[in-house]
Amino acid sequence: MTPMLDGCTPWPEAFVDRYWAAGHWQGNTLDNLLRGWARHHGPRTALVHGGTRVTYAQLNRRVDRMAAGFRLRGLRPGQRVVVQLPNVPEFVITVFALMRTGVVPVLCPVTHRAAEVSHLVRVSQAVGHVGPPAHEGFDLVAMAADIAARGPFLRRVFTLEAPGEASPYGGFSIDAAGCQYYPLASVDSPPERPLSQSAAQVAFFLLSDGAGAEPALVPRTHNDYAYQVRAAAELVSLTEDDVYLAALPAGDNFAFGCPGIVGTLSVGGTVVLAEGTDPAACLPVIERERVTVTSVVPAVAEGWLDALASVRADVSSLRLVQIGGAPLPRATAVRVGPELGCRVQQVSGRAEGPLTLTRPADPDESVLSTQGRPLSPDDEIRVVGADGADVPDGEPGELITRGPCTPRGYYRAPDLNARSFTPDGWFRTGDLARRTPDGNLVVTGRLQDAPYGR
Structure with missing residues (x-):
């Protein structure tokens, strides 16, 4: 196995073998x-920005x-x-x-x-x-x-x-x-012979989601991120006919790969880049480019809904709006379908990898009140109490996880890793959550002593 970048924590060999055998990791950069x-x-058309295509x-x-x-x-x-x-x-x-x-x-x-x-x-x-x-x-x-x-x-x-x-x-x-x-x-020169690279290496660093602290670097490999975008694109039935609006910052995990920019490119769709979430700018872009999918946080969704009457844009092309980044008020969730004329999908994800989503075919109540289920069948999810033991379904506890899209440590941060990861590789998200009887997760808040607070 090719060693990862110095300063990164590799997945144990047994897990590497498991993710390869399952077909999650496929060895392409x-x-x-x-x-x-x-x-x-x-x-x-791959990218649209204003009049540029x-x-x-x-x-x-x-x-x-x-x-x-x-x-x-x-x-x-x-x-x-x-x-x-x-x-x-x-x-x-x-x-x-x-x-x-x-x-x-x-x-x-x-x-x-x-x-x-x-x-x-x-x-x-x-x-x-x-x-x-x-x-x-x-x-x-x-x-x-x-x-x-x-x-x-x-x-x-x-x-x-x-x-x-x-x-x-x-x-x-x-x-x-x-x-x-x-x-x-x-920065332009005639292309050279392609560089031979390992998909086990770090592709890029995302920044930790915490506020009020210096950001930590989250190493995402080619293998794990390619799997994330492929699985997320499949989950929302993304095709070459889809047009994705990237209004949230492009370097944010939500907009970059849930399925986002990279997921849309992976199926031959079109990515429309917007420099901000102002409804007066974004809603007309949705009409002009016939946008079908986008990702927003709850406050942006509320702003767009409130602006519909004054902006008067035709947003009938939308088929799916993903909402994540913070708990979604039920009052906002129930407005999306009737007012935007599309399906809403709740998403709970982090730069560190764990990603849960409601499914397009889920019952309305699950979509309105939960953050869905893990993206991958090999995502391991536990809800634990202060003693580290699993709590019964319906009881609140800390959400911890490990899986093929969840790195085993931050980059060059041994002290933070000791607080954020258990000795057997579970990532302590710091999120308080409970699991419903049908397996969906409801994220209710943050632990006070979480390594990164929101």
Whole structure:
């Protein structure tokens, strides 16, 4: 078995064998899967952003050329790069290009600032940063330059420039600390021979879901994430005729792969990228692009429902709205079907992997009042008391889990791992939950002493 990136906790051999035997893990990297998707769906539209449309063939070609450009600029397999981009085509292209280079992207919200980003650079030893020049008036390039000046790792900054807009960061430059600056559009070179990579390696890092603490890095391998998006796409019957609206941040697990952006690409569908969840912007996009599936948090769902009368967009193309990220008030859940004219799916998931969902064919009461059942038949779920023993169905306790999409530890975080994972590999989610007699989970809150609070 190929060893994982140093600092990661591998799955035990017995579990690796089990997940392979079940067909969950199939040994293909995400960037190589994209090559197959491009062959099958070449002329179809893969990405939409405003007036920009990118076909599958164009997407794969741009990923190839950017990967070669990253190699030309000194990036090497196993290195890490912080990707801090909004919901634009360059986010998808950059993440897949880095993976194709063998570099591990650290998916970071564009809203994070120096405290969080410097922590991520330090823990991951990231050698690069990709982001826009600024976000909401905050100078991200200056932030990256300051982080580079203070530490030994960050030495390449790639800047996304708005089309047709002159950037003060212009072309290539080197500062006094030896940090190199490139326009992202210049990272382009003729494709080279494909790199041979193991699907057991880390594909990218997601950030832990906790608030009020420095984010931990969650390593997701090609094997486990490819399985997650494939299983989630199958569960919601996603096809090439579906159009997925990514309104939540693209680097969030919910929007990226539940089934989200990657799941939609895996079936030849179209991903529409929106830079925000404002109903005045999103509802007309749903009408214009005939969006069929989207993922939102409860507050966004409520905002969209309340805005329907004033925005007056035709949202009849929607067939499924996934709602997760926080407990869904029943009053909101009962409005979705009648007012949006589609099915609602409750989702409870974390960057750390465990994912439960209601099923499209579930009874209405289950969809309205529970967070569903585990995605995988090999997801092990327990609800335990303070003594670590299982509690009876219907009784509240802490939700703990392990499975083919749940890593066995955070990256370079031994103290946090000791608190968050049991010696036999169960992930302590910190969620309080109870199990219904029919096997569905109801998440009711958070433990006060959870490693990461919400």
